[in-house]
Amino acid sequence: MPTSTKQLDELIGREYRHGFVTTLETDTVPRGLNEEVIRMISARKHEPEFMLDWRLKAYRYWLTKAEPEWANIHHPPIDYQNISYYSAPKSGKDGPRSLSELDPELLRTYEKLGIPLKEQEMLAGVAVDAVFDSVSVATTFKAKLAELGIIFCPFSEAVQKHPELVQQYLGSVVPYTDNFFATLNSAVFSDGSFCYIPPGVRCPMELSTYFRINEKNTGQFERTLIVADKGAYVSYLEGCTAPMRDENQLHAAVVELIALEGAQIKYATVQNWYPGDKEGRGGIYNFVTKRGECRGDNSHISWTQVETGSAITWKYPSVVLRGDNSVGEFYSVALTNHYQQADTGTKMTHIGRNTRSTVLSKGISAGRGQNTYRGLIKVLPGAEDARNYTQCDSLLLGDRCGAHTVPYIEVKNPSAKVEHEASTSRIGEDQLFYCTQRGIAPEEAVSMIVSGFCKAVFQNLPMEFAVEAQKLLGVSLEGSTG
Amino acid sequence: MLSVKNLHVAVEGKEILRGIDLDVRPGEVHAIMGPNGSGKSTLAQLLAGREGYQVTAGSVRYLDMDMLAMPPEERARAGVFLAFQYPVEIPGVSNALFLKTALNSIRKQRGLPELDAMDFLTLVRDKMKLLGMDEKLLQRAVNEGFSGGEKKRNEILQMAVLEPSLAMLDETDSGLDIDALKLVADGVNRMRNAERAIVLVTHYQRLLEFIVPDVVHVLSQGRIVKSGGAELAVELEQYGYGWLENEVQVS
Numbered sequence: 001m002p003t004s005t006k007q008l009d010e011l012i013g014r015e016y017r018h019g020f021v022t023t024l025e026t027d028t029v030p031r032g033l034n035e036e037v038i039r040m041i042s043a044r045k046h047e048p049e050f051m052l053d054w055r056l057k058a059y060r061y062w063l064t065k066a067e068p069e070w071a072n073i074h075h076p077p078i079d080y081q082n083i084s085y086y087s088a089p090k091s092g093k094d095g096p097r098s099l100s101e102l103d104p105e106l107l108r109t110y111e112k113l114g115i116p117l118k119e120q121e122m123l124a125g126v127a128v129d130a131v132f133d134s135v136s137v138a139t140t141f142k143a144k145l146a147e148l149g150i151i152f153c154p155f156s157e158a159v160q161k162h163p164e165l166v167q168q169y170l171g172s173v174v175p176y177t178d179n180f181f182a183t184l185n186s187a188v189f190s191d192g193s194f195c196y197i198p199p200g201v202r203c204p205m206e207l208s209t210y211f212r213i214n215e216k217n218t219g220q221f222e223r224t225l226i227v228a229d230k231g232a233y234v235s236y237l238e239g240c241t242a243p244m245r246d247e248n249q250l251h252a253a254v255v256e257l258i259a260l261e262g263a264q265i266k267y268a269t270v271q272n273w274y275p276g277d278k279e280g281r282g283g284i285y286n287f288v289t290k291r292g293e294c295r296g297d298n299s300h301i302s303w304t305q306v307e308t309g310s311a312i313t314w315k316y317p318s319v320v321l322r323g324d325n326s327v328g329e330f331y332s333v334a335l336t337n338h339y340q341q342a343d344t345g346t347k348m349t350h351i352g353r354n355t356r357s358t359v360l361s362k363g364i365s366a367g368r369g370q371n372t373y374r375g376l377i378k379v380l381p382g383a384e385d386a387r388n389y390t391q392c393d394s395l396l397l398g399d400r401c402g403a404h405t406v407p408y409i410e411v412k413n414p415s416a417k418v419e420h421e422a423s424t425s426r427i428g429e430d431q432l433f434y435c436t437q438r439g440i441a442p443e444e445a446v447s448m449i450v451s452g453f454c455k456a457v458f459q460n461l462p463m464e465f466a467v468e469a470q471k472l473l474g475v476s477l478e479g480s481t482g
Numbered sequence: 483m484l485s486v487k488n489l490h491v492a493v494e495g496k497e498i499l500r501g502i503d504l505d506v507r508p509g510e511v512h513a514i515m516g517p518n519g520s521g522k523s524t525l526a527q528l529l530a531g532r533e534g535y536q537v538t539a540g541s542v543r544y545l546d547m548d549m550l551a552m553p554p555e556e557r558a559r560a561g562v563f564l565a566f567q568y569p570v571e572i573p574g575v576s577n578a579l580f581l582k583t584a585l586n587s588i589r590k591q592r593g594l595p596e597l598d599a600m601d602f603l604t605l606v607r608d609k610m611k612l613l614g615m616d617e618k619l620l621q622r623a624v625n626e627g628f629s630g631g632e633k634k635r636n637e638i639l640q641m642a643v644l645e646p647s648l649a650m651l652d653e654t655d656s657g658l659d660i661d662a663l664k665l666v667a668d669g670v671n672r673m674r675n676a677e678r679a680i681v682l683v684t685h686y687q688r689l690l691e692f693i694v695p696d697v698v699h700v701l702s703q704g705r706i707v708k709s710g711g712a713e714l715a716v717e718l719e720q721y722g723y724g725w726l727e728n729e730v731q732v733s
Binding site: 428429430431433434435436437438439440441442444448449451452453454455456 | 553555579580644
């Protein structure tokens with residue numbers, strides 16, 4: 001093996017930093033999935049009839065479906081009867097009403113993760129909804145947001161307090177029949193975040209959800225629903241971590257975004273689930289359905305994601321461009337290291353006239369990581385003058401990893417303009433030598449080259465998040481070299 | 483300062499350098515000339531620390547250190563600089579960030595405080611002006627979209643900022659028009675002083691009209707076949723490398 005490859009291997013061999021377990025008394029249902037479990041989840045949440053009906057319909061539909069097999073990922077079969085579908089910290093049985101009611105152990109967990117839950121940390125300027133295993137444990141800044149008419153609360157609370165909104169929008173972008181994992185989520189989801197921005201309101205702070213899987217053998221199935229009414233604006237951040245465990249844990253979330261006329265939603269994710277160890281043991285299986293709909297004219301949805309974690313990532317944040325002149329964007333950095341596998345990309349469906357979409361994907365593969373970009377650009381017959389620009393770049397570190405690009409383009413309107421550019425490069429020994437010959441340490445050089453590669457995506461992240469993302473990439477790649 | 487003794491180097495089993503002896507003292511400017519494939523670039527790259535060469539015999543000492551045992555970043559921090567024949571592009575990394583990171587890595591090693599952005603800019607702007615470089619190049623990605631001349635000047639800028647003790651320039655004159663060549667030569671001449679050694683690797687004598695060397699070596703088939711003063715370069719220009727190769731064979 002050439003020395004530079006060996007150096008790269010050392011550089012990328014760092015340990016996961018969020019791998020600790022919090023000891024809490026929990027209320028966890030026995031493993032397995034049947035109608036009784038679903039009724040029990042619904043009952044614990046004191047849900048209205050329509051929710052239970054919806055869940056049961058989803059469950060019955062799910063029984064008829066099989067896992068999709070088209071993705072470029074490999075894993076042993078998932079035993080869905082060996083997962084517990086609900087786990088909640090005991091002290092928060094009915095949901096804490098304020099931060100002071102939170103288990104201090106839980107607060108310490110979030111402190112360790114660097115999540116500002118205390119409202120005293122106003123300066124952070126981020127309102128956080130924290131989801132721990134299955135339930136939402138704290139939402140900060142609620143009162144302040146309420147003054148503007150903004151609803152930002154745990155999903156279970158929205159079901160109680162705003163059932164009409166939930167009923168109107170739930171499943172309207174990702175129906176329960178959408179795909180195997182979304183269907184499963186519809187049946188068993190236990191919590192998540194709900195957000196509604198009233199007409200003409202610009203949300204004055206970043207809203208944020210923080211997800212953490214703690215309990216052993218549980219899956220996390222959260223559901224996020226964000227509605228930006230006419231002319232509203234919201235920027236939303238999502239972060240994720242999990243303890244280190246030898247067995248794989250399932251995460252099957254659904255996120256639905258709805259932008260009405262003239263509304264804008266920016267959704268950013270930094271996903272740092274436990275990726276498994278160097279031999280590929282353990283780690284999160286992340287099967288997530290994220291889709292936004294530009295329902296009104298002149299609306300705008302953008303997804304930005306930085307995916308550094310999970311053993312498997314299966315995720316295609318998409319935009320349905322229904323309104324005329326609507327805009328969809330997808331900016332992505334996906335890093336796979338060791339035995340991680342990522343099959344990620346987006347779907348842009350152009351329905352309205354003069355709709356525009358931009359896709360910018362940066363895949364980084366290291367170790368034995370496999371990274372696939374899979375994207376669909378679909379222009380329907382009515383989408384006069386639709387435009388898409390797609391750019392997929394792959395960077396390879398070392399010689400045992402892989403990068404794959406699978407673009408699909410379906411155009412049914414002759415006025416459409418669709419562009420696709422793709423590149424694959426290797427961190428060259430040339431680049432590395434150029435840096436080290438100027439006195440720069442190899443690990444700093446790799447980190448600098450990778451950051452440069454991702455720059456165009458990071459520019460779309462909110463400031464503090466961009467710094468975090470850069471650090472995260474640095475951490476994933478830093479290490480000692482000879 | 484630099485002492486190369488009986489250096490034999492192979493690449494993938496093929497011997498490229500076959501017994502090089504070279505002594506460079508502080509304050510001297512050496513020119514290493516030779517036809518294509520004579521091993522000049524290999525020598526410069528090897529001295530700068532590039533991987534992929536097998537040293538089969540000989541030694542290299544730099545400031546009394548075993549230079550071959552040092553990784554490239556340590557050589558750089560000890561004052562070794564190579565101006566690349568083909569400067570490398572690093573997309574997304576600004577020229578300013580790159581150069582500041584390099585400078586501070588070297589300063590740290592020397593026990594100097596790191597320069598902040600303001601001090602760095604002041605320093606680098608002055609040097610750019612002297613090289614006739616557009617300041618906008620600082621915010622552009624390293625060498626990306628630079629013209630050939632801009633890339634070469636960027637190398638000289640880096641040299642001027644990093645202030646090496648041993649500067650090696652690999653074919654810095656290639657691809658430059660006469661005006662750019664003069665600017666580059668001026669930049670190099672300004673750096674000549676009693677402490678610094680400069681090694682010019684070049685195919686043509688053209689650069690040496692502007693940077694007059696103290697010693698000229700002619701490299702052919704992996705060996706230094708002749709050394710002399712600046713006048714040797716002029717003779718080479720007149721008679722070509724064939725003349726020397728014949729002479730060597732005769733002797």
